[in-house]
Amino acid sequence: MIKIYTDGSYVSGLIGYGCLIHANGEKKITIGFSKPKTRLENVEAEVRALIFGMETLLKSGITFENEHIVLATDQMNIENLLTRYGKKELLEENKEDNDFEFDEKKPAKKMVKEEFFTESGIKFLQLKSKFEEMGCKVSFEKVISHSHVFHNELDETIKKILKKKAAKKLFNKVIKSKKLKQEKKFTRVVSASMFTECQYNYMRFIIKNLRIAGRPMSMDEIRELTIYAPYTPGKVRFAKEIEGLVNEMVFHRYIKKTKDGKYDYLPVELVYPKSANKEVNLKIFLRSRVFHSELDELIKKILKEKPAEILLNKSQNSKKLQKEEKITYMVSTSMFTEYQYNYMRFIIKNLRMAGKPMSMEEIKALTIEAPYTPGKVYFAKEIEGLIQEMVLRNYIKKTEDDKYAYIPVELVYPKINK
Known part of the structure; x- marks a missing residue:
C-alpha cells in the first residue's frame, strides 16, 4: 500500500x-x-x-x-x-x-x-x-x-x-517601493501639435506599467494592456496604432528599447501643455525654456480673448433664457410643504443655469451647501424621492441616460390661510 x-x-x-x-x-x-x-x-x-x-x-x-x-x-x-x-x-x-x-x-x-x-x-x-x-x-x-x-x-x-x-515577497516590494520613491525623474514636455491628450495619458499609462513590472516588456505584453484599457486615440496624424505610439515613445526617449527588442522603463515625468483649452501653465513653459517675451505675449493674447469669449457666451445664454415660454404649474399644498416648493424651485434654477442634464450625484452635491431638510412630511422625505415626484409631475424631465434636465416651468404655491 x-x-x-x-x-x-x-x-x-x-x-x-x-x-x-x-x-x-x-x-x-x-x-x-x-x-x-x-x-x-x-x-x-x-x-x-x-x-x-x-x-x-x-x-x-x-x-x-x-x-x-x-x-x-x-x-x-x-x-x-x-x-x-x-x-x-x-x-x-x-x-x-x-x-x-x-x-x-x-x-x-x-x-x-x-x-x-x-x-x-x-x-x-x-x-x-x-x-x-x-x-x-x-x-x-x-x-x-x-x-x-x-x-x-x-x-x-x-x-x-x-x-x-511571503515575507521575501513583501521585503522585495518594500525595497522596490523605496527605490522608486528615491529615483530622480527627468521632465519632458509632450508636443501638443504631435500628440493628443488621450495619447499623452496613454503614454503615461504605458510608463507606469513598465515601472510596476520592474523589467523590460515585449510588444506583445504591451498589446495585452490594451485588452483592459483599449487604445482609442481618435482622429490623429501620428501613432494611430499602439505599435506606432510605442515607437514614438522610444524616439522621444520616454522609454528605451533593449537589444533583444523589448521596451524598458526610463525615469521620466511627462507634462502636457493644454494649449487647446488656452490654459497657460507657467511651470511647464519655464521648464521648456520658452522666452519670457513669447510667454508675455501669449498671456496677453489669452487675457484679451477670454473676457470677450465669456461676455459673448453670457449674452447668448441670457437671450435664450429670456425668449423661452414657461408653463405654469400649481403645486399641491396637500402633497408638498412650502419648504419643498422652494427646494424644487432651487433644483429647477440650478438645472437651468447648468445648461445640461445633471445626474443624481450632481444634484445631491447641491445639498452639501443647501441641505434638504423638509421636516415632518408624508411624501419625498429624501432628495431622491423629491426628484422622482418632480419627474412624475413634469417639473423636470428624465433623459435616456438616467440624468435630469431642465423644463421651462414656473411653479406657484397657493398660500392658504385657514
Missing part, C-alpha cells in the same frame, strides 16, 4: 501545496508554490495539492503497479466535487486529451470557480484512470486536521516555507 498525504495553504497572496508519499517504509515530502488563479484561496490550495500528489507519484520512479494507492486528505468532499465537475465536462465535450495540464499562461484575471473545478476535475479523472490502467486501486482516507503525525509534518513544512516566501 502507498499513501499520499496532501495538504495546501494560503498566505499573503501565495498558495502552497504539497504531498508526503509514504511507500516501502520511507517517506518523501515535495512542495509546490504558485499565485492563486481564483479567489477560493485555501480550497484551491487543497485541490492543487491532491493533483500535485498524484503527479508526483507518477514522476517519482517508485514502483506502484497493482498497488493500493490511498489519498489521505482532510477534505473528504473533494473526491465527489472533482468527479462531478470532471465527468460533466467530459460527457458534454467528449474530451480524451490525456496530456491535459493546468494552463499557467492564462491572463492575470481570476478564473471563475466553475472553470477551475472543471479543469481540476478533468485532470483528476485522467490521473486516476492512469493508475487504474496499471492495476492500482485508488481510494480516499479522511485525516482529521492536526491529528496525524505525517499530515502535521507536511502542514508545518508547507506553512514554514510559504511564510518565508
